[in-house]
Amino acid sequence: MISALWPDDTPLVRHSTQQKPGFLVFDLTLESERAARALEGGRAVICLSGVTDARVRATGDVYSRNTDLALAAVRAAQQSGAGRVFLASSAAVYCAQGGVLSEEGLCTPISDYGRAKLEMEQTVLSEAKVLGHPVTALRIGNVAGADAILGGWHEGMQIDQLPDGRAPRRSYIGPHTLTRVLHQLCQADQLPDVMNIAAPGAIEMGDLLDTAGLPWQPRAAGPGVIEEVTLDTKRLAAHVPLPALAGSAQELVAEWRGWKDGDSK
Numbered sequence: 001m002i003s004a005l006w007p008d009d010t011p012l013v014r015h016s017t018q019q020k021p022g023f024l025v026f027d028l029t030l031e032s033e034r035a036a037r038a039l040e041g042g043r044a045v046i047c048l049s050g051v052t053d054a055r056v057r058a059t060g061d062v063y064s065r066n067t068d069l070a071l072a073a074v075r076a077a078q079q080s081g082a083g084r085v086f087l088a089s090s091a092a093v094y095c096a097q098g099g100v101l102s103e104e105g106l107c108t109p110i111s112d113y114g115r116a117k118l119e120m121e122q123t124v125l126s127e128a129k130v131l132g133h134p135v136t137a138l139r140i141g142n143v144a145g146a147d148a149i150l151g152g153w154h155e156g157m158q159i160d161q162l163p164d165g166r167a168p169r170r171s172y173i174g175p176h177t178l179t180r181v182l183h184q185l186c187q188a189d190q191l192p193d194v195m196n197i198a199a200p201g202a203i204e205m206g207d208l209l210d211t212a213g214l215p216w217q218p219r220a221a222g223p224g225v226i227e228e229v230t231l232d233t234k235r236l237a238a239h240v241p242l243p244a245l246a247g248s249a250q251e252l253v254a255e256w257r258g259w260k261d262g263d264s265k
Contacts, residue, residue: 001146001259002046005179010186013038028072029065035076042082044186047073050088050120053113063116070124074135084134086185091141091171091196091229093118102232103139103194125193136191141171141198141231143178144256149205153214159205160225161218167206168221171198171231174255177246184240191239196231199247211249212256 003022006012015038016023026034028049039045049069051061070087077085092114094101109115121137128135145151149159159167173181177199185191209216221227233242245251 001143001175002048002179002182004262005176005259007183010183013042028076029068032072032076032079035072036079039076039080039082042077042080044083045073045077045085046088046182046186047085048088049073051116053111056112063112064119066116066120067123070120071127074124074128074131074133078131078133084136084186084188084191085128086182087120087124087135087137089121089137089139089194090114090117091139091198091231093121093139094229096226098228100230100232101196103192103196103235105232121194134191135193136185137194138197139194139231140178141173141196141229144172144174144208144252145259146175147172149208150212150214150253150256153209153212153216155215157209157214157216158219159209159216160221162221162225162227167204167218168225169202169204169228169230171196171202171229171233172208172247172252173197173199174246174252175259176255177242181236181240181242188239192235195235195239196233197236198231198233199242199252200233200237200244201247202228202230203247203249203252207249208252212253 003012003014014023016025017027019025024038028035047070051063051065055061074085092111093107093109095106095108096110107118109118125135181197
């Protein structure tokens, strides 16, 4: 998604562990010398590599790989002389509390995935300080099109309905806005160790599908459903100003459709 929308005026070296046109292919954790060569001259490194719940269920992979991959990226960047490393963390590192979640707030994740991402942040940021290499962990909210709602929509989809009749609310960011944010952060010299990445505010999941014209059915929310995850975006806005409409259902759906239709503008 990001590579498809990346501005043409900034070269992007892409990496994968699978054969894809235009991608370098190697194992980040096993081929450190090759990784370092690939990063030579890089202004910044965006490490999206990680292990999700779905991968653990499908392959038996382990969550600790999140830390292994992030450490390998930082060490390769240090060896090659590349710039700041951005690590893909998650809003899942926060606890199931109400209100706006800021980077200075409490992190007591309730899922194995969230705990693994928090451990990754802490371990890698600690090593980065020893190495003297700049690293920023990006706590990314839901990404329209790479999420379970728009991206995972299917016939007969059900969404949890809370006792007040509303659906759960989440901080979102559209694919075009996410790419612009990452592109601009790569140009910055001074950044904090941790940043929330989302558009301002939060959106009801049902509103997102309604706006997209995708049917869904309500189901009674279970006791473990988190009603709201709203990320504080003040720290991000100090470096990349975002319009208020960037987090609206209309704008998110428009960005999602634009990406699906191959619109890179």
